[in-house]
Amino acid sequence: MEFKIYAPVDGVIKEIDKCQDQMFADRMLGDGFVITPSKNKFYSFFDIGEVSMIFDTKHAYGFNVKGLSFLIHCGMDTVELQGEGFDTKLQVGDVIKKDDELFSVDLNLLNSKKISAETPIVFEFNSLKSYSIKNLKTGKIKQGEEICTLWYEDDKTAEPLPKSYDIVDFFNVSNKYEKAASEINKLVGGKNNYNDVYNCMTRLRFNIKEKELVNFEKIKQNELVKGVLWNGAELQIVIGQDVFKVKDEIVRINTSNEVIKNSIRVKKQESLIKRFLLMFGGIMVPVIPCIVGTGLVQALVAILTQSGIMPNIVLKDPVEGQSVLLSDAGIGWIILYIMGKTTTIFSGVIISVSAAKYFKYDPVVGAMLGIILCSPLLFGNGGELGIGNDFILIDLGKINTGNPMLDKITQIKINMMNAKIFVVIGAIFTAKHLDKWLKSFIPVTFDLVLRTFITILVVAPLAFFGYGIIWNFIEVLFGAIMLYIGQIPLGIGVGIFVAIWQVAVIFGVHLVLSLITFLDFMTNGGQSSFGMAGSISVWAQIGALIGVIIVTQNAKLKKHALGMIPAGILGITEPILYGINLPKKRPLISGVIAAFVAGALAANMGVTKRAITGFGIFEAIGYFSEPSLGANGDLAPVLNGMLYLLACLVSVSLGITLSVLSYKERPNEKTLLNKTFKKLINLISIENNFDSKDKKELSQKLKEVIAVLDSETIKEIKQNEKSIQKYLKQKEKLNTLVEKEAKLKASIISKGKRLVAKEEFEKAEHLIKKYNLIDNKDKFNKFNIKIDELYKEIDFDFLDNKLSRIQKTIMNNLKEVPTINKTLFSNLEPIVYNSLHSLMIYYGLSENKEVKINFAEMVAVKRQHIKAELKINN
Template sequence: MEIKIYAPVNCEVKSMQKCSDPTFAGKMLGDGIVIEPKNNVFASPFENATCTMIFETKHAYGFEVQGCEFLIHCGIDTVNLNGKPFKTNLQQNMPVKLGDQIFSVNLKLVRENNLSTETPIIFTSADKKLKIKNFKEGTYKKGELICVFEVTSDKKEKAQIDNESEDVIKFESKYTKTAKEFIELVGGRQNFSEVYNCMTRLRFKIKNKDLVDSTQIEKNSIVKGINWNGSELQVIIGGECYKVKDEILKLDNIQIETPSEGTEEVAPSTFSQKIFAAIAGIMAPNIPILMSAGIIAAIYSILNTIGVTVDLGSGDKTIEADMLSLILYVLSKTGILLIGIFFCYNTTKYFGGDPLYGMLIGLILASRFFMGTGAESNAITEPSNYEFGKFIMDAQFGSRGWYLFSISNYPIVIKSYEGSVLPYLAAGIMAVYIDIWVKKWMPSAIDIVFRAAIVVVLTVVPVLFIIGPALSLVEFGMTYVVKGLGYIPLGIGVGLFAMIWQPLVLTGVHVGVYMTLLIPLMTSQEPSIFLPAATIAVFGQVGACLGVAMLTKNPMERRVALGSIPGGVFGITEPIIYSTNLPKLKPFLVGCVAAFVGGTISGIIGIAQLNPGAAQGFLYILGVDGLTNQLLLALIFVITAAIALGLMFLTYSQKVNELKYSQKLNKKIDSILKNTKLSEKDKKEINEKLLAITEMFKENKETYSKYEKYIQNISKFEASLISLEEKEEKHKTKLFNKVNKFKKAKKQDADLIKKAIAEFNSYSLEQEKQKITNERENYVKENAELVLTYEKAKKQNELTIQKYIDYIQKQETVSELANYSKLYSNALNSVEIGYGLQDKVVYKMPKEFKTKLKNKEV
């Protein structure tokens, strides 16, 4: 399709990238041309068109031409003139022909306000491709042909589809297609050492940034944007990111050309960036495992309560169990108790080692052989008889393993690390670097025979004898801390225990603490007031997660939060913590605070666990004695969750407040300046520039607010599209598999195959998707001016901040403040950060600079 563009006035014409406005020059709204009008009256530049939109200030107009959308935007920032220079008789849906008057503008008035009269004519159809033909920059008279817009569709026309072969040759999901495209655009398989995902981003560890075509990646329909974190490429997709990652892994062995030479990555990540990237790369892949364990545990708890299955407690009663109880017990416990194996695997993989080493080392550290299974009858139980290398079972501290030594009366043992995380993380990292060291000196002829064994031994032995015992010391210290809490009156000690319980879960030392509390209950039926607090802490996290689900404006974030809550209700908080609360941090802290309140109430009442085999989560109430106490504990669970939910309503914000954030930074910088030797003149100059930054955010407060609502609505459109695409993809795959099933049958039925193929070819939700797409496009067009205003405001803020940074850099003694001042970008990009489109900037001031400040050496 070709659309001819004629000069609407006598004018000078130039290409879009030469526009003085960076938003138009960057083609953020689309490609096109720019004219400099010499006359006041504009005529239609199209042979036939329909007016689809008239902006309130009459400076911009939308047109439909042969099914394509165009925008004519007269002047730059002329929206601020509130329509004064513009007049028009156009109405929405009015047809116009070439030469028909569309509007007039007082160019003199525009120029008197120091505004540009540049007028972009923009092609805005997002689902079509544009090529501008026969275009030359220069002077044109009104009505002269300027160029031809050649338009092609990204989608096959329905008629074309209907005329295709009735057979199904191949079916590829959009995720498979996207995966292939991404592999090519990042420079081929050889140009990335790792690919993984967090909740919203696909992450590549890139070797050579010069080979990455980021522009083309951003053009993919499911991509929201990209971000670089050192050498890590983050492709912002949303909740679908894991599906693309899975397809890339499936395609991992496809043949792709080796990338040509280029400039290697020279800008290393900061320490904090590396830490956050490592957390995402190691933690995020485990979330599905934790969530599956949580859901199965919930089902198991319900079946136990209604008497369908038997609660096997710690697993010692498995010999007496029925098959259903045993299977559900194993399904619910394995993912949690052996989660360390997955952490070890992912850690080794993330740091570039052989993940199979990680798997083997993880299995060894989780081996039940270390538990002395079957050796209970010969175990030493009397502390005075403990001997090095002998298997012991300590009743006081719940220690079970091969004795090394004691600290006070606490035994340090070699044991299995079921339910822990930290030993596996350490082991995974050690395995990678030990492997690298061994490779350097081992002859290649014997490498395959000995290297793996050396790596495993040199990793496992230090963990068993050094790192593991060190963590045991931490457990030992926590045990005494917990016992000391019991002496704090008014239930506060129990409240503090509830508050610190979830942080203990993160470290893995909670297992030793829990066993320490459980042993007296199991051996001497001594009730524990602390054990209920552990479950109360769970409901603090549940309430906080529910708060995120209710308050977030991000549909994908809400979906993840809601999906992790059922597991939490039945006692499994890892999915809640790792997928929602901990990444945002504030919900995690709110959950801990709510747990303190709930734990304190429980401590005052004196609720204690009497049943050592109590269920988890809400059904834990069955572990306390008496209906009254059970009801009270249930009420405490609800109160704790409600307090967390209430605190979330008081504290939650999708994004930072730009003005308050900048004011906070101003105060921090001002306090730093007071400890420097800068002259009063320089300090005053800096403070004036800081105030200018704050004033800019104050002036643009309303713009940021409107843009946030715009992004919220865009997110809703995208969530609706994703739901439809998932539905279509699922059914299309089912139909495709049906065709293949009929084709592979020994006795093929041609009619059945033909019918199945026809059903596959005809099934489509394109109409429903197109309806949402059209609504989204209309919404984008209606708010085009808002987006432009926002981009202008950001650019203005950015320039003000840069002026301050430039001035700071000239003051050599305090030039480090220039790095600190990059934190202003968190206010500048608050909306993008709040909705997962950009990373928050993290900065830690160097110790050397802090020391100089303290000694007043700067």
């Protein structure tokens, strides 16, 4: 096939290899020619074609002409003008004919800014079998004049393969982008050799740590790679318009084995409490999908039960006409019931596997220990709370304190560990270290036989008769205290009970609160003011989450938070708690305060929970009924239900308000430095036995050290933060679009593979056509152009160089402080770096440096030494 190309504007034409931009000159983006315009208006350079792409800055355009993709790029570095000087009336999808106006450019503006007006016009040739640019006219040319003829032979015109082979190949060949991504990822030195991977319109970019680890030549040999170049520490790999697919595959490869990366790695500089919370999050966050999935099944069971479609299945003591024993229900309903209930009852097994992974212990052995600790053989009929039977080991006699929870303290019980999160985690932690010790001396010959055997013999009894008994004792004390607190008048006690509920959920002791609710429910004839705690506190945490969504400018966090709301509405708060509210702290606190206020308000209004009708939004139904055991409620059913809804509205509204007012995206650089220096002052004061005057002088010196980080610098950092947020927002939008396309294509591929296996090639061929119609390339290109432009708006020179200079000044000033010794000084450097570069670190554009000191531990050790010295002296 061939067609004619015409001059789009008056000017001078030259060969593409003479272009000022090396990327175009090397034909990385296609072959063609360059024209330097002498007039402002550009016209169509082909007989007929379609507009496929318009850059936001209107300096570059894509066209589909006779099956070829053309790109016209007006000027060099004109993207920096942000659209100034360019104008067009074109829209994507417009059909263009010869001499139709394309766009106009202000050449005087380009000259005044010393920007070259050279305009490459190129077409993609990688998919062509062969092509030729015939009779290219160079030199001066007039608009509309024929300048060459383009001839090409498409691969599609080649001899077709047999249909069945073609289709099999389409559906079963490995993803070429996955292959390229895997190879490139290795050749750049692996994911540990770059801080970030991103892309612009055509280039894959890596922020490289060590250039020596990059195999430059091998990368160039990859079939998708059109060129490779360095820009400082940034490695740019020219791929073309499919670059985002390679980038997404690299990201997927890097994260496939660690979806949440066991949350957060524990670092030595964190306090004991922080390390504990980080460890807890690292174990519980991967469990969230299981909690959500089974929670939704339970919600479905609740809907079916309330609507009368499914019987209300119980494990013991069925009430005629109201519930049915598990063994008497239909097998279909039994299966649905256990689908929702089993994981909840035996959740300790999942936690044990997650803990084993976190502690880098064998997950199979971890699962085995979890099954033992949560053995169904101990479950019986579910016991008092439906979570397993209790076995009394020692009964020290009955006491009557007036607090039924405290009365149980004389009973030393053994029970299954399904809800005792910390017993399970403690058991796996013990198993890990016991296993490590056993490895050190058990001969290899007996290792397979003895190591796991000894681990079971030691860890299981220790968990049941040690950790479990201690935890039961803690639960009894906690329950007793909460029962006393709940009795504080004016609704305050109930408010505290409601407030503490979600905190109890985090640590797995909310079942103790459920027992208090159960006792109150039975005592008061089927109604309980404590029973509101579970639902009202849920709405408070949802409100706090919505507050985060309103305030945050972090697109990824916002998307993550929005995905948690449906589960929260169904009463499942673990994803919200472990995923956002607990790690961010302030949302959790906002939710707790909101729950307290709403709980106290509901208690003062006389609201009580009266019937169990499910979780989340379905729980409201039970408040519109009479007390289920025949008591007379203080409020009529409808009034009780309406006031409950009012309390929930207060809970969610106050949660939103407090979260919006208190939430901070991240602490600023000066705050982080001040925190560090306060700890430093405390340590130095103890080491040198400073009095208040010495301490004040040191504080003043360190204040002067920080002064170099002035308000103007903080202002610049905030401006850059806005630019980064805009950049990441666009990236997240693109990722969402890519995910949708990938899911749709994956679905078609999956169906196609099944059809190929059945040799239904005609149907499979139809799917190929459907697959090929999915094309968001133009949208992707628009996003990538916008992302590239927003990336350029980030002042990396300031964020890297200026902040590094400030860091150097701070470190030089710290060197002048005589009480800071060499060891302490060297350990301060990464802390100062992390504080000053916290913006880049927070948004994932840089990595934090490892800190090797812990001020709290150093202070504690120093105080112990001082006490020991005082004892010796006395």
